[in-house]
Amino acid sequence: MRFDLSNVLTGTAIVAAITISQPMAASAKTAKEVAQVAVPTTVRIDNPLGTNLGGSGVIIAKSGNTYTVLTCNHVVKNSSLDYKIYTSKKKTYNVTQVIHLPKTAGDLDLAIVKFESPDEQAVAPISDSDEASIGSGVYISGYPMSIEVAGEREYEFTNGQVSSRPDKRPGGYTMRYTAVTRRGMSGGPVFDVSGRVVGIHGQGDREKESTASGVEIKTGLNAAVPVNSFTAIMPSLNLNKSDLAFDNSKPDDTPTTKPTREEVRSWEQDFALAVGVGVLRQIGVPVPSFIPGFRF
Numbered sequence: 001m002r003f004d005l006s007n008v009l010t011g012t013a014i015v016a017a018i019t020i021s022q023p024m025a026a027s028a029k030t031a032k033e034v035a036q037v038a039v040p041t042t043v044r045i046d047n048p049l050g051t052n053l054g055g056s057g058v059i060i061a062k063s064g065n066t067y068t069v070l071t072c073n074h075v076v077k078n079s080s081l082d083y084k085i086y087t088s089k090k091k092t093y094n095v096t097q098v099i100h101l102p103k104t105a106g107d108l109d110l111a112i113v114k115f116e117s118p119d120e121q122a123v124a125p126i127s128d129s130d131e132a133s134i135g136s137g138v139y140i141s142g143y144p145m146s147i148e149v150a151g152e153r154e155y156e157f158t159n160g161q162v163s164s165r166p167d168k169r170p171g172g173y174t175m176r177y178t179a180v181t182r183r184g185m186s187g188g189p190v191f192d193v194s195g196r197v198v199g200i201h202g203q204g205d206r207e208k209e210s211t212a213s214g215v216e217i218k219t220g221l222n223a224a225v226p227v228n229s230f231t232a233i234m235p236s237l238n239l240n241k242s243d244l245a246f247d248n249s250k251p252d253d254t255p256t257t258k259p260t261r262e263e264v265r266s267w268e269q270d271f272a273l274a275v276g277v278g279v280l281r282q283i284g285v286p287v288p289s290f291i292p293g294f295r296f
Helices: 005-019 031-041 227-231 261-271 276-282
Strands: 042-046 055-063 066-071 084-086 092-100 111-116 137-142 156-164 175-178 189-192 197-209 216-226
Touching: 031 042, 031 137, 031 156, 031 189, 031 261, 042 066, 055 137, 055 197, 066 197, 137 197, 156 216, 156 261, 197 227, 216 227
Parallel strands: none
Antiparallel strands: 042 055, 042 084, 055 066, 066 111, 084 092, 092 111, 137 156, 137 189, 156 175, 175 216, 189 197, 197 216
16 A cells, blocks of 8 residues: 555545535544654654753644654744754654744744655644633643753653633743643644644743752643644745645543553553554544545
């Protein structure tokens, strides 16, 4: 079987638009099922100036061997640096391009980076972030700084719920939620309970600092830039909605569950190699066999 994932994603969006006249509710997934999407699509962004300066991101598009990652602007603010992308497959790739959002985008703390990979990577589906209202459950995925000095940045997957949706906030951070996060998770995806990206995490209340390691612990509310803020300015970045996997069905009204650290470690190992169509099918996005470029 051979398939072109970019055409699969494009076709999926088109078919969904044709066959569904009214938005249907997306079924809620367990924390483990959401992690099956989050693990292979979340990446670590390494800064050559130091491990304490890196961040996270999420793969949102594919064109040939080129992958597009959505992250925070402050994670890759110096586009002259040689940033690197580390994926769940435990491989590192050079960032080939950093694109900062134009000033006309309303000072959003967002950027996109690109990397080349001969290995197929999974692409995260995106949904309507307006549906992530107060009380909605969310999961945050990323690679925080290690609490150990010079320790490895390991994957984390935490849960919470949306606590407020302010109209305006600096950087576009108009989605606030309860969750445990640390530095290094900035740029990582915020998933709804159906496993779709609804925001990009980037802020957190800093209430204390561990004097032993110098790692800031964010114990208060956290904030993300809603993904709708990004999709609204995609044309200025030479990206089309057809380049991404959209699933705009309404999310189910189900709370999240808190995974244990042992569960997250197990899921990271189990789902690290997931790719392409398999990930879309896991969250219930249909992949019709007649999509152009998709052949059995």
